[in-house]
Amino acid sequence: MEENTPVRYSDEELAEFKELIEKKIAEARAGLEVYMDACNNAGNDTVDTSPTFKVLEEGSQVLAKEENAQQAARLYKYIQNLEAALLRIENKTYGICRETGKLIPKERLRSVPHATLSIEAKLNHKK
Secondary structure (H helix, E strand, O other): OOOOOOOOOOHHHHHHHHHHHHHHHHHHHHHHHHHHHHHHHOOOOOOOOOHHHHHHHHHHHHHHHHHHHHHHHHHHHHHHHHHHHHHHHHOOOOOEOOOOOOEOOHHHHHHOOOOOOOHHHHHHHHO
């Protein structure tokens, strides 16, 4: 390892990442709430009781509900990953690749703030 290579991000840089992650958590929670509401409130009205369209309508409602549930599950996992990133910030281990021990570039962390692998390590996983 080079002598000038930092072993971790500075407190100022960690604060910048913390702000970014907290913003993304807030956005994801708002989106999760929308999907949860859509899952819980889909199709409880009696506006159209025509038997001709009822079967098709119920099928599309089930499909939409499943898609909403999948999106909600993805967002929930994303929020968990972001919260884990906040813990790494508190522990001052944020931004360190769990495989190589090198710093993950800031550009990658700004794009994927919950990343725990550098691009190099991620590409090695796919081989």
